[in-house]
Amino acid sequence: MNLPNDPIMLMSYLNTQLRDNYPSLEELCKSMCLDEAEIRAKLETVGFVYQPERNQFV
Secondary structure, eight states: OOOOOOOHHHHHHHHHHHHHHHHHHHHHHHTTTOOOOHHHHHTTTTTEEEETTTEEEO
């Protein structure tokens, strides 16, 4: 699976996946074989952080 390279598009894609298919970022990353720390770091560069209580990046 090729994820969007642009952080804004990545955030939008991940939030859609989290909303529709996964109960947590951890589950999404396990299912898609993604490095959770890498995803968090990339999105933090543009100000997005994962909020588990909302199950989304904001």
